[in-house]
Amino acid sequence: MMKTALVTGANKGIGLEIAKELCEKGFNVFLAARNPHLGSEAASYLVRQKYLCTFVPMDVADSASIREAFRFVSSKIQHLDVLVNNAGILLDHSQSILTTPESLILTTLQTNAVGALLVAQTFLPLMQRGGRIINVSSSGGQISRGASTFAPAYCISKTTMNAITLQLASELAPQGIAVNAMCPGWVQTEMGGAGAQRTVQQGADTAVWLATEAPQALTGKFLQDRKEIVW
Numbered sequence: 001m002m003k004t005a006l007v008t009g010a011n012k013g014i015g016l017e018i019a020k021e022l023c024e025k026g027f028n029v030f031l032a033a034r035n036p037h038l039g040s041e042a043a044s045y046l047v048r049q050k051y052l053c054t055f056v057p058m059d060v061a062d063s064a065s066i067r068e069a070f071r072f073v074s075s076k077i078q079h080l081d082v083l084v085n086n087a088g089i090l091l092d093h094s095q096s097i098l099t100t101p102e103s104l105i106l107t108t109l110q111t112n113a114v115g116a117l118l119v120a121q122t123f124l125p126l127m128q129r130g131g132r133i134i135n136v137s138s139s140g141g142q143i144s145r146g147a148s149t150f151a152p153a154y155c156i157s158k159t160t161m162n163a164i165t166l167q168l169a170s171e172l173a174p175q176g177i178a179v180n181a182m183c184p185g186w187v188q189t190e191m192g193g194a195g196a197q198r199t200v201q202q203g204a205d206t207a208v209w210l211a212t213e214a215p216q217a218l219t220g221k222f223l224q225d226r227k228e229i230v231w
Ligand SMILES: NC(=O)c1ccc[n+]([C@@H]2O[C@H](COP(=O)([O-])OP(=O)(O)OC[C@H]3O[C@@H](n4cnc5c(N)ncnc54)[C@H](OP(=O)(O)O)[C@@H]3O)[C@@H](O)[C@H]2O)c1
Pocket: 008, 009, 010, 011, 012, 013, 014, 015, 033, 034, 035, 038, 058, 059, 060, 061, 062, 085, 086, 087, 088, 089, 111, 136, 137, 138, 139, 183, 184, 185, 186, 187, 188, 189, 190, 191, 192, 193, 196
């Protein structure tokens, strides 16, 4: 049976590359994006390459939109093999934690952490033994990195995403569903900005590996370049 995947925030950047590589590996890919125009353009780009790819409107910061996306996807497929929670925002490069506005903190947590959890909760009924959830996190969320003042809301949201990863992994282990977090490194995307060294292919590699070739028993871990890193 053809494998299926859902990738959030996949209209550009690392998400689009993950969607493309899963298409190349023979997956039926649901490419989710919040902007209908950009999302359908991205899916059309993959369909023109003869891949099986369907655009799904989904704003991960809006639970009604996530539920609507689930209704759409579950009307098309019976099972989901892979969920990649990739959508993310970084709006506080130059903020100090002492003055970060409440609205920015809440929007960032809602999008990067709570959104990923709600997408997982919502799509789990489509997932079975052998399923894989990949959370695209960041080394910015590593507690063990020690003191940092970089992008406080973003980094806290990724620490929260890592905690969500561990909870989901424990809860879903008996069902044989693997849940891992990964860091793509500093990647040449709109978010990565000037100075980023890594290509989107390098950024996507570990997520695609976790979605396909990684041992199914690998769960509850944080990885970069296919190797475990500390939380
Ligand atoms: N680039 C890096 O150096 C780097 C490093 C560490 C981790 N990461 C992580 O990698 C992931 C992808 O980042 P990227 O570098 O590819 O960034 P990007 O090019 O800015 O792409 C981010 C994607 O997330 C989408 N998104 C944002 N908010 C959303 C929402 N509420 N609902 C649905 N989609 C939403 C964006 O959609 P729009 O186009 O509509 O904005 C876009 O498709 C993120 O989780 C990021 O934190 C990136």
